Amino acid sequence: MTDERLDAAAREDSATKGEMTRARLRRAATNVFARNGYHATKVSDIVAAAGVTQPTFYIYCESKEAAYEALVAAFRDNLRQITLTNLIDPAIPQAELETRVAQSFHRFLDFMAQDRALTEIGFFQPPGCSQTKALMVDWVAANIAQEQAGGVFRADIPAAHIARMLVGLLDQMGRMNTDAAGRGELARHCARLFCGGVGMRTG
Amino acid sequence: MTDERLDAAAREDSATKGEMTRARLRRAATNVFARNGYHATKVSDIVAAAGVTQPTFYIYCESKEAAYEALVAAFRDNLRQITLTNLIDPAIPQAELETRVAQSFHRFLDFMAQDRALTEIGFFQPPGCSQTKALMVDWVAANIAQEQAGGVFRADIPAAHIARMLVGLLDQMGRMNTDAAGRGELARHCARLFCGGVGMRTG
DNA sequence: CGATAATATTACTCGTCAGTAATATGTTTC
DNA sequence: GAAACATATTACTGACGAGTAATATTATCG
Structure with missing residues (x-):
């Protein structure tokens, strides 16, 4: 060339x-x-x-496989970028936590919706998805551990497990095909459960 | 015959x-x-x-496809059985909620581990997994709605969303290959997050 | 034993699909 | 306008994989 x-x-x-x-x-x-x-x-x-x-x-x-790999890699690079710039600030006032987490989920959902087909390839469907999710779990876990060290997140659940669960939430929510407003609502619901759980908080 | x-x-x-x-x-x-x-x-x-x-x-x-479908259907039937017999009692004392939810997660994880390969086919890998998860979301959502009506679960997250998130958690946790003890721990961690969230409960 | 059913095999067919050699058609540059 | 390059096509190949016809082997029972 x-x-x-x-x-x-x-x-x-x-x-x-x-x-x-x-x-x-x-x-x-x-x-x-x-x-x-x-x-x-x-x-x-x-x-x-x-x-x-x-x-x-x-x-x-070069080949069918190379074409596929290139797409997976492209998605992966974008996701890494989004994930690393999307981390919760380690020093968040507890009161704002749920709002901030909701914003974070919202950015992830928007990112996934922005090129739904590419997300399907890189995040939802094998063979590409498994490595992508494993990587994301690692990226997220590092941040969760910081939150725990900073006293923002409870420390009686290992960071790696929280990270996996977060990816699980995102996976299921990302698959719902919603418009921008719907994504905002989904993100708030995710944040609500992720931060506060389903219990009534009466105890 | x-x-x-x-x-x-x-x-x-x-x-x-x-x-x-x-x-x-x-x-x-x-x-x-x-x-x-x-x-x-x-x-x-x-x-x-x-x-x-x-x-x-x-x-x-009859064919490769029929063989595959039979396996997916077998897993689906088992999962349905487990799911319907694994529901939380609508009248649980709030204090016991997390323990009961942990038991429920534990039974799911044990079920998945018991025939890991079949679970892979029916729950983790397409094309079989998508319909399975959709069905499970429906089964679970019906129960979640009951919990909400009974005042056990908070009602400001739609039951369908909670159900999807629960399936997302289970999906990620089920993929971890752990022994029986590890599954117990995982189940407790799931229940902890699912019931109480990650927040420090200081607010 | 000899007949009958059950079970499995050897040796194929036919379609499909990733990948290619040889060739044609534009398009810039001098 | 012709040389040189970029871009695309027609017409293949070679391998692989699902499914089958005809046939052989093994067990069961009168």
Whole structure:
């Protein structure tokens, strides 16, 4: 690839025909993988959805597997970014905790909804999802441990377990297909249970 | 199939050669489907694991898909049984709530661990898992609504959401491969968060 | 033993699917 | 306008995998 092409790719404007095709293939692959999962999608489905022929696919992708891995990796990078910038401040006044946690859930849900198909690939469906969730548990657990050390979260549940449970909540909530307002409500409900539990607090 | 054969299948003892083969195929199918998922498992893998040849598979199973569906259905039936007999009594003293919820989680985790491979098929991996979880959410939500009506659970989170979150917790916890003691601990941690949340209860 | 049913095997078919060689069609640059 | 490059296509291959027909082996019982 020559310098001019790299420039064209870097500048968002004036996409070359090739970049257009690449983008359409990527979108098509994302949608088809999301709908059918890795094993059940055929390259022929992807190229049909993209409106190109099969060899064209292999101009832009080394293999079906490489195309899939690239999508998983892209989602993973985005999720890591979101997770690390989405951590609860270790020094939150207890009173604000639930609100802050709700905001955090809300950002996660928005992120997932923003490209639902990619989320399906990277977070919901195997084989990509398992490693993604394992990584996320680690990222989150580190933060939870800090909260516990700071006295914000109770310390009688191991951070790793809380992190797993949080990911479990997010997994189930993320699968609900709601609009922006619905996501706000979901996030508040998550935060309510996550912070205060289901009990009536009468004891 | 003659009456004698049905009798032999009903009585657990004196399994005929055919019933032995059926059982070995079922075990093999369970393990291979669990390891590789539906689409990535080949009938040839199953029969190799079972130590029989391919046509033998088709003596006992109508198709690869039918074999898979039968396993999913079997898990689903068991799960339904466990779920319906595992509900929290609507009139629990608040003080005992967490203990009772922990017992409930414990029974679920034991059930999942008891045949881990079947659980993988019916609960963890698509395509079987999605319908299973949807059903379980319904079963659980009905009970949660009762708890809310009885004043045991807080009512400011919709029962359906609580049910989904509970399934999310169970999903993540069930994936951890722990021994019986570990499951007891996990169950207590789940119950602790589910009933009381992560907050320090200082407010 | 010899007949009958049950159980399993060898040796295939037919379709599908990932991936490719050879070739054609635009598109920039001089 | 021709050389050089980028982009896409037609027409394949080779392997694999679900499912089967015909046949062999093993147990059961009169």
